[in-house]
């Protein structure tokens with residue numbers, strides 16, 4: 001697998017205006033980024049329609065931060081796959097730890113959303129990750145295997161080709177997060193790859209596995225050389241385009257000289 005996926009979820013940070021200006025900058029930066037690097041941004045819902053107009057003439061993939069699994073119905077405050085499909089969204093981020101923690105999303109819900117996204121030809125980016133209790137009780141792998149199995153339940157080998165997984169240990173995310181040790185990430189990603197290969201005969205070896213959790217300018221190169229790391233999912237360090245530009249330029253140099 002040669003492609004590297006690099007992207008950012010803006011969480012609840014940017015207004016439409018801020019998002020448009022960011023995207024204009026990123027489009028310029030993207031012109032110098034190798035086509036083997038797949039770039040994506042995941043703005044808030046309010047900015048998606050305007051930002052789509054900018055990204056459609058670029059190679060930046062556009063994602064949404066969540067969605068409901070039903071096409072339509074009495075679910076106040078929710079956004080359906082049909083609505084996101086109408087905008088032309090490529091990627092649906094599902095199961096971020098903040099969704100799990102603050103909105104009680106569970107693997108069963110995520111599984112329904114994954115199947116709904118695939119029905120519309122959108123690519124689910126499924127976030128999994130153990131919390132600090134799992135880690136200290138030495139049940140990280142069991143926790144991750146269970147998240148993978150339930151989130152991917154019922155997918156055919158063919159459908160699994162279209163999903164991406166982001167491994168984001170909960171203890172590594174955000175201001176209070178501690179970036180994971182590269183050796184630990186390598187061990188976990190090898191395990192995730194094996195688990196995917198056991199779940200899917202053909203596509204298990206090609207599902208992109210991204211790492212996320214306090215990835216920054218200082219540490220990103222430690223992760224990118226790990227065999228089963230096929231990309232990075234970056235929060236804070238990609239929210240300003242100068243910092244994201246530096247990461248992309250150094251990555252480009254590191255990978256392609």
Ligand code: PGA
Pocket residue numbers: 009168172173174175177212213214215233234235236237
């Ligand atoms: P962070 O966010 O890079 O700011 O830790 C990562 C994430 O939540 O995906």
